[in-house]
Amino acid sequence: MKIVMDFRKYDGVVGGVEQGVVQVTKQLVKNKHSVILLSKQARIDEVKSIFKGSENVKHIPLPVRTHAISFKNVINDSFKIQKIGISESADLIHFPYNWSFPLIKKLPTIITIHDVIPFTFREAMGLFKNLFIYKPAIRMAAKLNDIIATVSEFSKLDISSKVGVPADKIKVIPNGIRHPYKPTAELINQLTRKFGLENGFVLNVGGIHERKNIVRLIHAFAKLLKEESYPGKLVITGKVSGAPYQEKMKKLCDRAIEEEKISNRVVFTGFISDEELDNLFSMADLFVYPSLYEGFGIPVLEAMNIGTPVITSNTTALSEVADNAALLINPEDVNDIYQGMKKLLNDKNLKRTLIQKGRKRASEFSWEKTADMYIELYNEIINKS
Structure with missing residues (x-):
C-alpha cells in the first residue's frame, strides 16, 4: 500500500508525536509499503536525514506559512494534501495531528487526535484561536475523517463526549516510548x-x-x-x-x-x-x-x-x-x-x-507495537473503501 503521511509539524525536535510518525513510516517501509512524506520546505533536508536509508519514502516539501495559523490555511492545506494523494495514486492519507481534514473525499483518511485540550483549557492556544480555529478544526476533523485514532481510553471517551462523535468511530492505539540513552x-x-x-x-x-x-x-x-x-x-x-x-x-x-x-x-x-x-x-x-x-x-x-x-x-x-x-x-x-x-x-x-x-x-509499550497497530488499521480502512 501507499500512504501519504503528514509530517509538517516537525520543527527540529522529534517529540512524542513526531516519533510516532517516524516509527510508523519506518515500519511501513520495512514491510515493503510506500510512504509519501509531507514536511515543511525549510526542514526538508533534516527530514531526509531522519529517514536516510529508508527506501520507498518520497519526500514532498510544502511551503511554510509565514503568518499565524488560520482556518483558511487549514482548508487550503486540506485541498493541497488531497491533491497530492490523488496524483501519487495513494491508498490512504494519515493526518497525525489534531485538526486536519479532507474536503475532497477521494481517498480514505485517518486522523490521530491525541487530546482535546482546547475544549478543557479554553485559553491554552489563545482565546480567539481556540474559539474560531482550533475547536472548529477539531470538530471538522472528527466528522470528516473516516476514522479517528487516539492514544488512550481516556482520550477516546473525552473526544466522544466533548467533540460529539460516536465512540465506535474512535480506535485506541497507545503511544510508544523511545529507547533510552544510557547514562554516562x-x-x-x-x-x-x-x-x-x-x-x-x-x-x-x-x-x-x-x-x-x-x-x-x-x-x-x-x-x-x-x-x-x-x-x-x-x-x-x-x-x-x-x-x-x-x-x-x-x-x-x-x-x-x-x-x-x-x-x-x-x-x-x-x-x-x-x-x-x-x-x-x-x-x-x-x-x-x-x-x-x-x-x-x-x-x-x-x-x-x-x-x-x-x-x-x-x-x-x-x-x-x-x-x-x-x-x-x-x-x-x-x-x-x-x-x-x-x-x-x-x-x-x-x-x-x-x-x-x-x-x-x-516494557509493555514500544513504537514498534504502535506502528504495527496503525498498519493493521490502515489495511482495515483500505479494504473497506
Missing part, C-alpha cells in the same frame, strides 16, 4: 555541576503550560523543604519562553518561588536534549508529574523505563498509563502532592516496588 558518568558530572545537583533533586519535565500544574508543585516542594528538610532541588525542564502563555506562566512560577523564598532551590533548565533528559531521569530521587490534563503522558513511561520512581496525577489518562506502577496523587491538592513526595522519599520498600513495577509497565 561524564554527562552526569556535567549536569550536576551545571545545575548544582550535588544534594539530589526532584524532577519534573514538560514545560510550564497551565495544565502542567507547576505552581502547585512549587508550593508542595517548598513544604517538603520546610517540613522534611529535603536537601535537594526541584528541577523543571522544558521551554519557559517564546510564547505568551509561557511568559505568563513563568511569572506565576517566579511569584510562587518568591513567596516561598526558595529561589536557590528551583532550577529551570530550559530545553534539553533527550540524552540530557535520560541522564537527569537516572539521577533524580523522584519524578513528579502532577499534570491536570494529559491525553497520554509519555514522560511517565520514560521515567519508569529508566528506573525512576514516579508520582503522578490520579486524573485523565495518567492513572491509566501509570496503572499500578506509580504513586497517584490529587493534582489540585498541594498537600497531597507534598505527602506523595514525603512518602516516596521515606519509604524505601515502596520506592523499590514502584521502580520494579515501573520497568515492567514501561
